[in-house]
Amino acid sequence: MVYIGYFNIVESKDIINSPYNPRLDSMADRVVRGSILDKDGNVLASTETAEDGSEYRSYPYGSLYAHVVGYSSQGKSGLESTENFELLTSNAFFLEKLSNEFRDEKNIGDNVVTTLDTSLQQASYNALGDNKGAVVILEPTTGKILTMLSKPDFDPNTVEQNWDALNSDPDSSLLNRAIQGQYAPGSTFKIVTALEYIREHADYDSYVYTCNGSITSDGVTIPCAGGQVHGTVSLADSFAYSCNSSFCNIGLSLDISGYRDTAGDLLFNKALPGND
Structure with a gap:
């Protein structure tokens, strides 16, 4: 009984969202997949009907939201994958759903409203240009994700047609570098280094x-950015200048444990x- 309760309460969403779950196919047969919206209600993904009556997903912003919104053909990625169950769930008024059942019509799936800001997303897209990389902008007070961008990108409207080329792309354009790339944290980790130094040294000032x-150190030379010489620095100066040599000196003195x-403590x- 305990296992059944855990399965239904804790693991149910992951199991339902699994691409191996045949229940999703039956849900898609009865529900028109809902839309994905930005914080202002702009449609980022929607279900449209072709002239032959078949349904397809439309992405009005094309490559702008390619990775974070994802695609829903040749499998699923991004929000199309993580919010799959919600998009295929209809919370329409029960009389409306009952009427649709009698008329053999599909119910309309729920929409997913995100915290994404299209103006910031577009500005980030333009700023990154043709460079490889990622941009993520968070609202500091809430942690809301306002922008998530990765390049190289692709057009989610043509994933099915270009699937082979996308899979063999040497630039890995399908990779969401914002969350799937494994990169060293760089100077952002100086926050952790400084905090540990302060904890170990009451006289850190x-x-x-x-x-x-x-x-x-040990035959390895670490330069400051651009080879800049910062001169005599305090801990505060080292942090303000992001002085690599000073922070290497600090790091070498710390207790590793x-x-x-x-x-x-900072959840690394x-x-x-x-998210437990």
Whole structure:
């Protein structure tokens, strides 16, 4: 009984959303897939009907939202995948659903309203240009995702026609670099390094280091950005200038076990709250 309860309460959504679940096919036969909207109600994905009566997904913004919204042919990705169950669930008034059943018509699936901001998404798209990379913009006070962008991109409207080319693309245009790329955190991790140093040194305000533009340890030389020489810096200066050599010096002095614990306190390598 405990296992059944856990399965129904905790694991049910993941099981229902599994591409191996045949129930999804039966739901798609009875429900017109809902739309995906940005925070202002702009349609990012919708179901349209072709002249022959067949249904297809339309993506009005094309490649602008390719990775975060995803596609719904040749499998599913992005929000089309993670919100699959919601898009195929209809919470229409029961009399409306009953009427549709009698008329052998499909019910309309629920819409998914996101926190995405199209103006910010477009600005990020333009700024990234033809470069490979990703842009993510969060609302600091809430954690809402306002922008998620990855390049190279693709047109989700033509995924089925271009599937072979997309799969063999040497630039991996199907890869969402914002969440699927594995990259070193870079200077953002200096926050963790600084916090651990403060925890280990009550007199952290007295920290002084002379930056000569680089630091060498065990035969490895780490330069500051552009080889810039920051001179004599405090901990606050090191952080403000993002001084690589100073932070390497700090990192080499830290207790590795405490450093790891501090990273853990900031939820590195841990499930985020609400996603357990």
